[in-house]
Amino acid sequence: MTKLRIAIQKSGRLNEDSLEILKNCGISIDNGKDQLKASSRNFPMEVFYLRNGDIPQYLRDGVVDIAIIGENVLIEKGQGIDITEKLGFSKCRVSLAVPKSMKYTSVKDFEGKRIATSYPNTVIAYLKEKGVNADLHIINGSVEIAPNIGLADGICDIVSSGSTLFKNNLKEVEVMLKSEAVLAVSQKITDERKAILTKLQFRIKSVLQARQSKYVLLNAPNNKLDDILKLLPGMRSPTVLPLAEEGWSSVHTVINKDKFWEVIDELKQAGAEGILVCPIEKMVL
Numbered sequence: 001m002t003k004l005r006i007a008i009q010k011s012g013r014l015n016e017d018s019l020e021i022l023k024n025c026g027i028s029i030d031n032g033k034d035q036l037k038a039s040s041r042n043f044p045m046e047v048f049y050l051r052n053g054d055i056p057q058y059l060r061d062g063v064v065d066i067a068i069i070g071e072n073v074l075i076e077k078g079q080g081i082d083i084t085e086k087l088g089f090s091k092c093r094v095s096l097a098v099p100k101s102m103k104y105t106s107v108k109d110f111e112g113k114r115i116a117t118s119y120p121n122t123v124i125a126y127l128k129e130k131g132v133n134a135d136l137h138i139i140n141g142s143v144e145i146a147p148n149i150g151l152a153d154g155i156c157d158i159v160s161s162g163s164t165l166f167k168n169n170l171k172e173v174e175v176m177l178k179s180e181a182v183l184a185v186s187q188k189i190t191d192e193r194k195a196i197l198t199k200l201q202f203r204i205k206s207v208l209q210a211r212q213s214k215y216v217l218l219n220a221p222n223n224k225l226d227d228i229l230k231l232l233p234g235m236r237s238p239t240v241l242p243l244a245e246e247g248w249s250s251v252h253t254v255i256n257k258d259k260f261w262e263v264i265d266e267l268k269q270a271g272a273e274g275i276l277v278c279p280i281e282k283m284v285l
């Protein structure tokens with residue numbers, strides 16, 4: 001039987017969320033500890049556990065068909081690999097940073113300076129576009145320490161909360177790109193495997209939509225229904241059902257999880273009571 005071959009990070013920041021999204025898609029993986037390859041019991045899929053940094057090469061070679069990987073890694077070394085879906089987790093940026101004490105005015109301040117980084121191609125492309133020449137010092141980890149030990153004048157690395165920069169007395173001065181986990185596809189994927197990928201994409205979309213949304217139920221006095229309904233954008237339109245108590249209705253709708261907090265006070269003021277907010281498992285539009 002033909003199987004779709006997916007690469008996910010063996011261990012690290014993407015591993016857990018990658019397995020979780022497959023699980024939410026209803027894909028069960030027989031996962032022995034320390035296995036480098038596993039199969040799904042209920043979906044035509046084989047999972048390869050690989051280093052994040054090695055995945056672009058595997059995709060290019062067509063050794064795997066798809067992968068869950070940080071967009072930043074694809075930008076660094078993923079030429080000729082397509083992105084089909086942004087997955088909404090592992091959000092970060094790739095930035096240039098300098099010691100807090102340095103007076104910084106523009107990217108031109110990097111002219112002739114030494115920059116430590118694990119993302120040389122990204123830095124070179126960015127500085128070239130800005131017409132700046134700098135020396136790169138390529139290291140694989142603990143990049144933020146480089147200026148403190150005299151190895152570099154500045155760095156380029158991943159920033160999320162900014163606490164690693166803060167702890168190392170650095171300040172972020174240029175955001176070069178924003179990244180999140182994505183579903184990447186090899187250009188060598190066969191039509192047969194593409195058909196399996198289409199099924200997976202459908203499931204992933206349903207899971208991501210559901211993660212963005214909440215199911216809201218509330219009670220409303222009938223004479224306030226119009227005002228309350230105006231506050232609620234539904235998938236099509238809210239469902240309104242009569243309550244056992246005369247003069248009251250139950251309103252059901254789906255709402256963006258972030259929008260909900262914006263309207264909750266207005267809903268209460270408009271007369272809504274007994275508001276329930278429930279997670280949605282899958283959402284097919």
Ligand SMILES: Nc1ncnc2c1ncn2[C@@H]1O[C@H](COP(=O)(O)OP(=O)(O)OP(=O)(O)O)[C@@H](O)[C@H]1O
Nearest residue numbers: 012013014051052053070072073090091092158160
């Ligand atoms: N602090 C962070 N916050 C959010 N996302 C991050 C953060 N650090 C890294 N990421 C994202 O997670 C991905 C994996 O990071 P991680 O540090 O686990 O792996 P790695 O050491 O770069 O790769 P490898 O698997 O090759 O060892 C990064 O490529 C990036 O997209």
Ligand SMILES: O=P(O)(O)OC[C@H]1O[C@H](OP(=O)(O)OP(=O)(O)O)[C@H](O)[C@@H]1O
Nearest residue numbers: 141142157158159160161162163164165
């Ligand atoms: O802005 P922050 O929230 O502090 O996150 C940024 C840090 O996170 C990543 O390192 P990670 O913890 O993955 O360690 P690693 O260098 O061993 O990969 C990245 O390389 C930064 O050092």
Ligand SMILES: [Mg+2]
Nearest residue numbers: 012013141158
């Ligand atoms: Mg890391």
